[in-house]
Every structure is written in C-alpha cells, then in structure tokens.
Amino acid sequence: MTTTILRSGWQTVGPTMRRSTGGRTGPRIAFVFHPGKDLSTRRGGIEKMQPRRFTVLQTGFRPFFLAAMVYAVLAMTLWTAQLMQLTRFDLDTIPPALWHGHEMVFGYAIAVISGFLLTAVQNWTGGRTAQGNLLLALFILWLVSRLIALYPSAAGVPVMLVSSVLFYLLLLWVLLKPLIQAGNHAQWGIIGKLCLFLALDTLFLASTTGWLTPSYGRPSLLIAMYTVIGLILMMAQRVVPSFTRNAIAAKTQVQDYRYVPVVSLIGLVIFAAADVLSWQPILLVSGLVLFIANALRLYGWYTSEILSRPLVWVLHLAVAFISIGFVLRGTAEIFHIPPELGLHAMAYGGIGLVTIGMMARVSLGHTGRNVFEPPKGLALIFMTLAAGAILRVLLPILAPEYYFLLIQLSQFLWISAFLAMLALFARPLLTARVDGRYG
Incomplete structure (x- = not known):
C-alpha cells in the first residue's frame, strides 16, 4: 500500500491515519485535507502548476x-x-x-x-x-x-x-x-x-x-455577519471533533449529539430573521435554543486534555463566545443590556478567535510545519484576543461606568494580538515551505 504524507504531518495507512512522528492513530480528516491522494504527484496536480517563484x-x-x-x-x-x-x-x-x-x-x-x-x-x-x-x-x-x-x-x-x-x-x-x-x-x-x-x-x-435607501445598510450587514456565523458553526461541526480526537490521540471519546446540527441551523436562520426584523419574543426564544444547542456541542467535544492544545481550545472558545452572543442578543431588551454586546460576543469573540485559530493552523500545516507542535507564544496570542473579548463583551455588564475605557482596552488587545500574529507568521507566509514542496 502506498503511504501518503499529508500536509498536516499525518500519513494514511489503511483506514486510519497516524502521525508521521509517532504511532498515534485516529480517524481521517475529510474537511481540509484530501486523504489517500498525493496531490504533489498527480498529473496536473498542485505541485506542477507554476514555476517556484513569488512564493x-x-x-x-x-x-x-x-x-x-x-x-x-x-x-x-x-x-x-x-x-x-x-x-x-x-x-x-x-x-x-x-x-x-x-x-x-x-x-x-x-x-x-x-x-x-x-x-x-x-x-x-x-x-x-x-x-x-x-x-x-x-x-x-x-x-x-x-x-x-x-x-x-x-x-x-x-x-x-x-x-x-x-x-x-x-x-x-x-x-x-x-x-x-x-x-x-x-x-x-x-x-x-x-x-x-x-x-x-x-x-x-x-x-x-x-x-x-440607507435603510438597506443595517439588515445587509446583520445577515452577512450571521452568514459568517453559520459558516463557522458548519465548519466547527465538521472539524472540531476530528481536531480534538487527533490532538488527544483518541484517548477520550468525543461525543456528537445527533440533532444539534439541524437545530442549530434552523435556529440560526430564525434568529437572524428575528434580529433583522426586530421580532423580540422570537429573538429571545431562538437565542436560548441556540445557546443550549451549542452548549451541548461543546459539552460533547470537551475534554481537559485540549487545554494543552491551543489550536484546538481556541475553536472551542470561539463557539462558546458565539453561544454567549446568542443569549446576550436575545435577552438584551429584557435585561437592558446594550444590544451591541451580543453582536461583539459573536464578532470579536467568535469570528475573531475562529479566524485567528484557523489562520494559524492552515499557515502551519500548509507551509510544511507541524500543527501538533505550534510555535511558542501562540497560546498567549489566543489568550490576548480572548481577554479582549471578555473586556468588550462581559465586563461592561458588570462595570457599565467604565464602558468606553473597556472598549479602548479591548481594541488595544485586538491590535496587539494581530501584531503578534504578524510577527509569528509573516515569514512562513512569505517564504517557501520548509519541506520543499510547492504551495
């Protein structure tokens, strides 16, 4: 049987994958990678598309x-x-x-x-x-x-x-x-x-x-943001369980609840429509349903072993912020919470953490580096952005008198996190793969 080295540092051997630096086994990853096909040697494959210049x-x-x-x-x-x-x-x-x-x-x-x-x-x-x-x-x-x-x-x-x-x-x-x-x-x-x-x-x-008319601005932006949230939840359902299993070497069972994806999808469509059309009772109910559904997701996926795997826990944390955002947005009118707090829980905490986490994972894996041994400092970057989300979303509820100061601090942490990402990943993104392959 031909053994294919994948960009993630895993190799396919029969129906399972094992990491090339060890003997751990786990299920195939089908969302990002293409198990069983060596794209570098296929005729017309990615390796042979262009001369190796302008990396x-x-x-x-x-x-x-x-x-x-x-x-x-x-x-x-x-x-x-x-x-x-x-x-x-x-x-x-x-x-x-x-x-x-x-x-x-x-x-x-x-x-x-x-x-x-x-x-x-x-x-x-x-x-x-x-x-x-x-x-x-x-x-x-x-x-x-x-x-x-x-x-x-x-x-x-x-x-x-x-x-x-x-x-x-x-x-x-x-x-x-x-x-x-x-x-x-x-x-x-x-x-x-x-x-x-x-x-x-x-x-x-x-x-x-x-x-x-200017009235199209707000609803088009809200629908776009919820579409991004939908993409994130769809991606999370596909990859977070497998990323979690692979990171912990399948020593702990990762559980998926059968009806959660359907409930989450339908609930998100209803929630987005209720927000755009200002249907407060429906927004409240759908927000609570979405919170429960995604809390079940996280409960099934969670194991304490991920705490030492920043590329995994950052995705868990992002889904948690999105779930909190549903509740804050849905209950804003009842508890007199600024409605933008729920939006920023989903945007700053959810979109921010997912995108920074996936950029790190893809930038490592697709430049020939090992996603199971991320660079030192990456966890601190994720924690910096998470702290900014807490300052932007949760602390204003507890200390509303410092609202503007908390916004400024959260902006500073956002800028700091992405400056650190640039310092860490500019060179890998601008230079050739470390394994000598094209891409």
Missing part, C-alpha cells in the same frame, strides 16, 4: 491571511482613532459604526474565508484555484476596496462597489471551476453563501452611495 502567490491562503492580519490592525487602529475623535469620518450617508462593522465582515472576515477556500478547494478537488497572476488580480481587487474603505468618500465608494463585485465574481469563478471539473457537489453550499455575500455587500455599498 506568496503560490497558494491563496498566503496573501489573504497576511493581508487579513495587517488589515485587522489598520482597521481597528483607525476605528479607535475615530472613537477618540482623532480622525473624521467623511460619509454622511451611513453611521461610522456600521462602516466599521462592514469592514470587519466584508473586509477582514471575507479575506480569511477567501484564503481558506482558495486553499481548501485545491485539497478537495486536486485541481487549481488561483495562483500567480490570477491570484494577484483577485488580491488587488480586494485591496482596492480596503484602501478606499480606510478613508471612505462619496467619490470613492462607487469605485469600491465595482471592485468588490468584480472580486466576488472572480472568486466564485476560480472556486467553481475545479469543483465542477471534479464533480464535487458537496461543497456547493459554500458557493451559495459566497453569492449571498456578493448580494449583501452590493446592497450595503449601494445604500451608502445613495443609489438605494
């Missing part, structure tokens, strides 16, 4: 993860300056807070999602997505929108709208092509969500230009 343009995660980290710092720094009235916001058609939310979702989060999908689809199909000049063109379209977004103006937003639409269309094309060629229909739900992002971003920016 940063070899695989989609490299430029987009690097840019996402930089933009997380720049966008939050600018938002901090605006809150402190050190800079002006020159758009009259939209509140600054909505613009900030737009850039966190359609700027930062979409960059991470794009980098992940451009890499994952290659592993799912064995075909190419974007690299070289095509990847550069895709990245430039994203970058044009972000440069305009940092200093928005009435003249710049229409250009941003055009570049954003072109970005989504090109992204859809480079992802659809290998999926169609491989006959892989299982991932088409993700393509549908990208189409939804395209429509929502267009609505938001069109309302900002005045081409549509």
Whole structure:
C-alpha cells in the first residue's frame, strides 16, 4: 500500500491515519485535507502548476491571511482613532459604526474565508484555484476596496462597489471551476453563501452611495455577519471533533449529539430573521435554543486534555463566545443590556478567535510545519484576543461606568494580538515551505 504524507504531518495507512512522528492513530480528516491522494504527484496536480517563484502567490491562503492580519490592525487602529475623535469620518450617508462593522465582515472576515477556500478547494478537488497572476488580480481587487474603505468618500465608494463585485465574481469563478471539473457537489453550499455575500455587500455599498435607501445598510450587514456565523458553526461541526480526537490521540471519546446540527441551523436562520426584523419574543426564544444547542456541542467535544492544545481550545472558545452572543442578543431588551454586546460576543469573540485559530493552523500545516507542535507564544496570542473579548463583551455588564475605557482596552488587545500574529507568521507566509514542496 502506498503511504501518503499529508500536509498536516499525518500519513494514511489503511483506514486510519497516524502521525508521521509517532504511532498515534485516529480517524481521517475529510474537511481540509484530501486523504489517500498525493496531490504533489498527480498529473496536473498542485505541485506542477507554476514555476517556484513569488512564493506568496503560490497558494491563496498566503496573501489573504497576511493581508487579513495587517488589515485587522489598520482597521481597528483607525476605528479607535475615530472613537477618540482623532480622525473624521467623511460619509454622511451611513453611521461610522456600521462602516466599521462592514469592514470587519466584508473586509477582514471575507479575506480569511477567501484564503481558506482558495486553499481548501485545491485539497478537495486536486485541481487549481488561483495562483500567480490570477491570484494577484483577485488580491488587488480586494485591496482596492480596503484602501478606499480606510478613508471612505462619496467619490470613492462607487469605485469600491465595482471592485468588490468584480472580486466576488472572480472568486466564485476560480472556486467553481475545479469543483465542477471534479464533480464535487458537496461543497456547493459554500458557493451559495459566497453569492449571498456578493448580494449583501452590493446592497450595503449601494445604500451608502445613495443609489438605494440607507435603510438597506443595517439588515445587509446583520445577515452577512450571521452568514459568517453559520459558516463557522458548519465548519466547527465538521472539524472540531476530528481536531480534538487527533490532538488527544483518541484517548477520550468525543461525543456528537445527533440533532444539534439541524437545530442549530434552523435556529440560526430564525434568529437572524428575528434580529433583522426586530421580532423580540422570537429573538429571545431562538437565542436560548441556540445557546443550549451549542452548549451541548461543546459539552460533547470537551475534554481537559485540549487545554494543552491551543489550536484546538481556541475553536472551542470561539463557539462558546458565539453561544454567549446568542443569549446576550436575545435577552438584551429584557435585561437592558446594550444590544451591541451580543453582536461583539459573536464578532470579536467568535469570528475573531475562529479566524485567528484557523489562520494559524492552515499557515502551519500548509507551509510544511507541524500543527501538533505550534510555535511558542501562540497560546498567549489566543489568550490576548480572548481577554479582549471578555473586556468588550462581559465586563461592561458588570462595570457599565467604565464602558468606553473597556472598549479602548479591548481594541488595544485586538491590535496587539494581530501584531503578534504578524510577527509569528509573516515569514512562513512569505517564504517557501520548509519541506520543499510547492504551495
């Protein structure tokens, strides 16, 4: 039997995988990696697509993860300056807070999602997505929108709208092509969500230009954020149990509850609709149902052994913050809690921790490094971001008189965490794989 070394540092041997540095066994990973297929030796495979130059343009995660980290710092720094009235916001058609939310979702989060999908689809199909000049063109379209977004103006937003639409269309094309060629229909739900992002971003920016009524801004942003949350929960259901089992060498049973994924999906759709349409009783009930469903998820997945595995516990913690966000958002009116606390539990705590954790895992595994031996300091970065989420979400409930100070401290911790990520991962993202392979 042929033994295939995977990017995660595991090798397939019969129906199980064992880590190449030891004898641990565990189930195959089907979501990110493509067990049993050595893509480097397949005819037309990823290894043979391009000459080995411009490493940063070899695989989609490299430029987009690097840019996402930089933009997380720049966008939050600018938002901090605006809150402190050190800079002006020159758009009259939209509140600054909505613009900030737009850039966190359609700027930062979409960059991470794009980098992940451009890499994952290659592993799912064995075909190419974007690299070289095509990847550069895709990245430039994203970058044009972000440069305009940092200093928005009435003249710049229409250009941003055009570049954003072109970005989504090109992204859809480079992802659809290998999926169609491989006959892989299982991932088409993700393509549908990208189409939804395209429509929502267009609505938001069109309302900002005045081409549509400004009332489209808030609902399009909320739906987009909940779509990201849906992607996270779907991904978590697929990968967190396997990541957990592999990290602890399957010494402890990881349990999944059969109906939780269905309840979570239906509940999220209802919750999002209730939030957009301000149906408070439905928002309350669906929020509590979602909290219970995801608490059951975490209970089934949890084992104390993950506490020494930062690349695993960061995902558990992210789902916990999302669950807390459902409760805070649903009960905000009853307990007179600022409604943005629930949103930031999901956005700062949930999206922030998941994206930083997955960027770290993919950046290690897909540059030939060992995800089971992450660099020192990574756990501290995750804890810094988690502390920022606590300051932004939970402490304002206990000490509302320090609300503005707590916001500033949480922004400082966000910026610090992503600066540390840049220091840790800039070199791996810019240089060739340590195992000499392409990608």
